[in-house]
Amino acid sequence: MERTEAELIAAVLKGDAASFEPLIEKFSPRVFATARRYARRESEVEDIVQEVWLKAYQKLKSFRGEAPFEHWLMRLAVRTCYDFLRSHQRNRESAFSDLSEPEDDWLERFVHQPAVAREDADAARQLVQRVLQYLPPPARLVITLLEIEDRSVKEISRLTGWSVPLVKVRAFRARAEMRKILAKIAREKYL
Amino acid sequence: MNLAELQKKLIAVARANPPSDRVPPFFEKRIMALISGRPIYDVWAAWARGLWFAAAPCVAIMLLFSAVAFFHARQPSNPSIDLAQQIDNTLLAAVDQNNNSDSP
Numbered sequence: 001m002e003r004t005e006a007e008l009i010a011a012v013l014k015g016d017a018a019s020f021e022p023l024i025e026k027f028s029p030r031v032f033a034t035a036r037r038y039a040r041r042e043s044e045v046e047d048i049v050q051e052v053w054l055k056a057y058q059k060l061k062s063f064r065g066e067a068p069f070e071h072w073l074m075r076l077a078v079r080t081c082y083d084f085l086r087s088h089q090r091n092r093e094s095a096f097s098d099l100s101e102p103e104d105d106w107l108e109r110f111v112h113q114p115a116v117a118r119e120d121a122d123a124a125r126q127l128v129q130r131v132l133q134y135l136p137p138p139a140r141l142v143i144t145l146l147e148i149e150d151r152s153v154k155e156i157s158r159l160t161g162w163s164v165p166l167v168k169v170r171a172f173r174a175r176a177e178m179r180k181i182l183a184k185i186a187r188e189k190y191l
Numbered sequence: 192m193n194l195a196e197l198q199k200k201l202i203a204v205a206r207a208n209p210p211s212d213r214v215p216p217f218f219e220k221r222i223m224a225l226i227s228g229r230p231i232y233d234v235w236a237a238w239a240r241g242l243w244f245a246a247a248p249c250v251a252i253m254l255l256f257s258a259v260a261f262f263h264a265r266q267p268s269n270p271s272i273d274l275a276q277q278i279d280n281t282l283l284a285a286v287d288q289n290n291n292s293d294s295p
Binding site: 017018020021024025028029030032033036037046049050053054057058061110111114117121124125127128131132143144147148150175178179182183186 | 192193194195196197198200201202204205206208209210211212213214215218219221222223225226227229233
């Protein structure tokens with residue numbers, strides 16, 4: 001018979017480390033999907049997920065079982081991803097003239113016929129990644145959680161540990177930052 | 192270029208293309224290998240352990256000071272090294288000298 005999450009956690013806390021393995025198997029897909037939103041290279045993604053699981057194991061005593069284990073784990077995952085973004089801040093001042101040809105073509109198509117520019121195109125995906133990469137870490141996190149994953153402000157507050165007003169302020173600033181980046185792309189492309 | 196429209200479109204692109212949730216093979220084995228031998232960190236246990244380790248040096252220092260105080264107290268006090276008296280003598284030395292020279 002399959003053991004429940006609570007039973008597995010209780011066993012780990014009693015010293016049976018092997019009971020942690022089913023938890024890793026069950027929740028790793030969610031953690032990987034989250035990490036891939038913030039890191040591009042697969043080695044970086046694996047490092048993030050590894051860190052999340054090591055933290056989860058070491059802090060398991062702080063899990064009180066009031067909420068599902070998955071919520072607690074995702075909070076840890078989001079905070080680890082945020083730490084990763086902060087420690088890997090790239091130079092965001094670089095030019096956009098290095099847009100790839102497909103990205104350029106997609107933008108061109110969007111300018112002339114917005115409805116025709118497909119959402120599932122590889123170029124569009126790359127362009128989104130590029131724009132997100134140029135956002136500062138708090139802006140990227142809040143845009144990803146609020147706009148892309150469609151989470152509520154309260155949920156983001158729980159995940160990040162930020163207060164609700166802070167999430168709202170950061171969301172406002174993040175949208176403005178994103179528009180600024182898009183304006184820069186437009187300026188470099190058409191001026 | 193309509194920037195608001197482009198922003199909406201890019202968000203829609205990101206929503207339409209969620210990242211893969213593929214897990215590399217044997218990933219859980221790798222994590223298990225890393226955590227085996229690592230104890231679960233317990234703040235209270237660490238604090239209690241720290242206190243326990245600190246207890247022995249504290250007792251040793253206490254015994255040392257007790258011994259010093261005990262043996263020092265057993266030695267007969269020497270009036271010549273009474274600090275209060277020495278300060279008294281030094282301060283009143285000039286007055287004493289004057290008194291001595293005034294006397295016939």
